[in-house]
Structures are given as C-alpha cells and as structure tokens.
Amino acid sequence: MAFAREGRRWQRALPLSRFPRIALEALGSEGELEVSVTGWVDREGHSFLGLEVVGELTVGCQRCMEPMVWSFHVDNRLMLVPEGRPFPEDELDDDRYDAIEVSARLDLAELAEEEVLLAMPISPRHESCEVPSESDGASRASPFAGLAKLRGSDGQV
C-alpha cells in the first residue's frame, strides 16, 4: 500500500522462469516479460496500481496443435482494498478498474503473473490454420496397410 501512497514506480524485465504458473501454460521456458507498475492514490483516498506487462509466449494452437506465438500487452488498473475492508460498492459497475484485496505485503511479480494468466486465451488459435485433415491420417496409415499386405503375401509364400 505504501507503494501506491508514495506514488512509486517499479519496472523490470523478468525471465519466464520467474513466473512458474505462466511457464506451466507455455511451451518452452524461453522468454522475458516486461513488467511495469505505477502506484497512486485518488482524491477519495483509494490506492491504485497501474500494471502493464508486455511479452511473448509460445503456446499450443488448439486447432492445428502446432506452436504459436501469443504476443500480449496487459494494461490494467487495480484498486487496492486492504484485507478485511469492504469492497467499494460501485466497483462492479465501474469497468475502468478491478478491485483486489491485498495484504500488507504485496508481491508485484505475483500480481503481474495473475493478470497475465487472466488475459491468456483459453483456447489459442492461429488466425488461419487447419485441423490436421482426415485424408492426412489415411495417407499416413496406408504404408502400414501396404506393409500388412506385404507381410500377408510373405506369409503365403
């Protein structure tokens, strides 16, 4: 909370290995996420964080099953609600920010991880790609069919 009160700014380029839950969703462990957090307090005394995360992750396309690069730029505004305090009533009506409950100690990298996970596509797909077709499967199967026939004829000789 002091972070917001004092209007601090935190900026880091962190390796993907620093974000175990994101790494779990990605293919490979290469890459870096650029995290930038700014804190401020509004006129009513509410603490806010502006949280930006920029990066690229390799994920599996859910249509063709090949890897694809997901480039993202998460840019969220979070209102910090101290643990045990009620959430502001108009929070749900206001889509300019999300309210989150925070304890005295705030882990900014963990917060960034959470926001990236929320932004992650549930079912990532290339803009244009095709489902591996049935005919591919058939042509892949045919050499074995031919082999089976060959074996069969060998057996008969």
Ligand SMILES: [Zn+2]
């Ligand atoms: Zn694809």
